[in-house]
Amino acid sequence: MDARARELARIIWDHLVLSGPLSQADVILALGCHDTRVAAHAARLWHEGWAPLVIVSGGRGKITSGWDETEARVFGRVVREHGVPEGALLLEETATNTGENITASRRLLEERGIAVERGILAAKPYMTRRALATAQRQWPGVGWSASAPELGFEAFGADERQFIELMVGDLQRMVVYAERGHQVPAPVPAAAWAAFEELARLGYDGHVIGRPVPPAGS
Template identity: 35%
Template sequence: MTNAQFHDTKLIWNYHQMGHTPRHCSAAIGLGSHDLGVATTAAGLYRAGHFPVVVFSGGNSPTTRARFPCGEAVHYREHALSLGVPDEVILVESKAANTGQNIAFSRELLADAGVTVDSLLLISKPYMERRSYATCRKLWPEVEVVCASEPLELEDYIKSIGDEKLVVDMLVGDLQRVVEYPKLGFAVEQVVPGDVYDAYERLVCAGFDSRLVAL
């Protein structure tokens, strides 16, 4: 990645993060992915007293099956338990295959558990905050949404994943979804600054496109 491409990636990275300050919420949802940092962050936020119950949501996908053979939510739960989160505060939703299902299925699970939710701490990968926020606002508009993720700089996140191109591809793919999914009814619209969109187009033209979806 050139210096210019890193600058473009950093613009998109910063845009994806909502900049919310974690606070106490009725419940939390840890969105399943390849990134165990979501469960690590959930454990820290639980210890800080920010929620009384957490749903770990996620089944298997082609990109996580090898890493989490029992399903994303199951491995998140095991990791959170190892970090001292009590089993009784964890709910596991192991069928969701996309972010919309993460939200919808977790909402059902919380309702079945008798949890009244008026505010929600949404825990995701760092570059997925904005898309998860937009999705939740569409599917669960009556709750207040607070976004959280592992507090890493882009350089540190790339090191933690160990694949620079993959990280850039994922950031680019999530921005495409932020732009396009509202048109499909999957999320609420988000304003994308011109410099961020220009950075996106340059990175796509440079070949950082493996995580784009066909529309």
């Protein structure tokens, strides 16, 4: 892997990854994806007593379209294997993107009469910032926090190109989706945006939406 690409990717990683204190919540919402370490992390949060309920959300997305099962079914199996009982687990199997993870989970919980005042989003480390901004727009009125497996940048070396392309796409979505009203605005530092632009020019554009646009106010 090109050393310059890794250097730029690290800049984006440092912006996208959120870490902060958690508070007691009503639900842990695990955002479905191709990385089952997120499901294991959601189970750990449950065992630590952060919330009494885990909901795993995901149909099939851009990476998991070829899976035989929905992301929610795969995640649900991992959560059970990590000791979360059936009565503390809900599966939401329709969502195909982050916004739908939030809205479909909200609908499912409301149908079951489960009130949510505080929630924890379990996501990949580099999805935490965007997940939080999305939840704050798609399910306002809930006090959201985000949590991820304790994995550093180097833990994602198995498929570095895919990893970098996903981060490039997520960084762009922080701007584009805020402009489209899908998530709350979250300023992108100039250095992170410059890293996005250079990586896109270097060909790491597999998940870029259309033509890159400059972040508002930059």
